[in-house]
Amino acid sequence: xxxxxxxxxxxxxxxxxxxxxxxxxxxxxxxxxxxxxxxxxxxxxxxxxxxxxxxxxxxxxxxxxxxxxxxxxxxxxxxxxxxxxxxxxxxxxxxxxxxxxxxxxxxxxxxxxxxxxxxxxxxxxxxxxxxxxxxxxxxxxxxxxxxxxxxxxxxxxxxxxxxxxxxxxxxxxxxxxxxxxxxxxxxxxxxxxxxxxxxxxxxxxxxxxxxxxxxxxxxxxxxxxxxxxxxxxxxxxxxxxxxxxxxxxxxxxxxxxxxxxxxxxxxxxxxxxxxxxxxxxxxxxxxxxxxxxxxxxxxxxxxxxxxxxxxxxxxxxxxxxxxxxxxxxxxxxxxxxxxxxxxxxxxxxxxxx
Numbered sequence: 001x002x003x004x005x006x007x008x009x010x011x012x013x014x015x016x017x018x019x020x021x022x023x024x025x026x027x028x029x030x031x032x033x034x035x036x037x038x039x040x041x042x043x044x045x046x047x048x049x050x051x052x053x054x055x056x057x058x059x060x061x062x063x064x065x066x067x068x069x070x071x072x073x074x075x076x077x078x079x080x081x082x083x084x085x086x087x088x089x090x091x092x093x094x095x096x097x098x099x100x101x102x103x104x105x106x107x108x109x110x111x112x113x114x115x116x117x118x119x120x121x122x123x124x125x126x127x128x129x130x131x132x133x134x135x136x137x138x139x140x141x142x143x144x145x146x147x148x149x150x151x152x153x154x155x156x157x158x159x160x161x162x163x164x165x166x167x168x169x170x171x172x173x174x175x176x177x178x179x180x181x182x183x184x185x186x187x188x189x190x191x192x193x194x195x196x197x198x199x200x201x202x203x204x205x206x207x208x209x210x211x212x213x214x215x216x217x218x219x220x221x222x223x224x225x226x227x228x229x230x231x232x233x234x235x236x237x238x239x240x241x242x243x244x245x246x247x248x249x250x251x252x253x254x255x256x257x258x259x260x261x262x263x264x265x266x267x268x269x270x271x272x273x274x275x276x277x278x279x280x281x282x283x284x285x286x287x288x289x290x291x292x293x294x295x296x297x298x299x300x301x302x303x304x305x306x307x308x309x310x311x312x313x314x315x316x317x318x319x320x321x322x323x324x325x326x327x328x329x330x331x332x333x334x335x336x337x338x339x340x341x342x343x344x345x346x347x348x349x350x351x352x353x
């Protein structure tokens with residue numbers, strides 16, 4: 001328009017915090033096939049964005065396929081160079097030694113290409129990934145194939161985890177997982193344990209309170225002698241759990257589900273049988289009554305069985321709390337594989353630095 005002077009000022013930069021959030025969100029939610037293409041494209045934007053993404057890549061290390069190991073190997077020279085030479089949004093080197101979080105998906109292809117039958121090759125695998133997570137505080141293990149936790153495989157996995165010395169561990173495996181190969185390796189550094197589907201017991205004498213010596217369901221929690229917080233994503237009778245006396249907090253995920261097609265979705269505590277678990281001594285360890293608590297993540301409506309659970313907790317001096325973190329429509333709460341990282345933020349599994 002005549003008389004109007006066009007705005008020739010260069011566009012202002014986005015706030016550094018917003019840039020970091022956008023790039024981090026993209027890194028955590030993109031597919032395996034897109035991840036390294038994303039890295040290549042973002043690095044072309046500017047040295048600043050390159051430095052930010054590099055920092056995020058090393059804070060959230062995602063290894064889904066063997067090719068990811070090679071991708072991270074190529075990052076290491078860039079990491080050392082950017083630490084000293086790149087001038088970034090904050091006016092100084094963006095790189096920092098933040099705590100790192102490892103998400104490792106184990107499939108049969110890893111067993112074929114990286115983890116051979118020899119025990120030493122697992123040590124080699126640890127040596128390969130350790131430079132990527134030197135300050136690792138949490139690990140998310142996705143067992144994509146049931147065979148990845150059978151027999152000696154579980155021992156090798158726990159051996160690797162014992163060397164990483166993480167404090168938080170998230171185990172994700174198929175809901176049908178059963179166990180006959182409990183590892184004899186302890187993980188004393190783990191104080192927070194989250195399990196998507198607790199392994200089922202297949203012992204013939206389990207109904208009589210007896211288990212086979214190598215029953216994974218009965219022995220799994222004993223591998224974590226200093227466990228303080230147990231987070232279970234799906235229902236499992238608490239009376240069957242034998243936890244360390246150090247356990248103080250139990251988080252139970254009870255998202256709304258449509259049990260009956262003609263009724264509204266609702267949360268339920270029936271699958272946990274909290275009262276029976278407390279009566280049998282669950283969460284009765286050395287923690288004081290003021291510290292022992294059960295946190296239940298639900299939708300906005302009170303879950304089925306809440307009043308009975310409250311009575312049981314009051315009788316045993318356990319604090320029962322409810323947090324409304326799930327949407328009432330269960331179709332909106334189905335995360336993709338790396339959406340689990342974001343669910344971890346809600347539970348405290350990951351802490352932003």
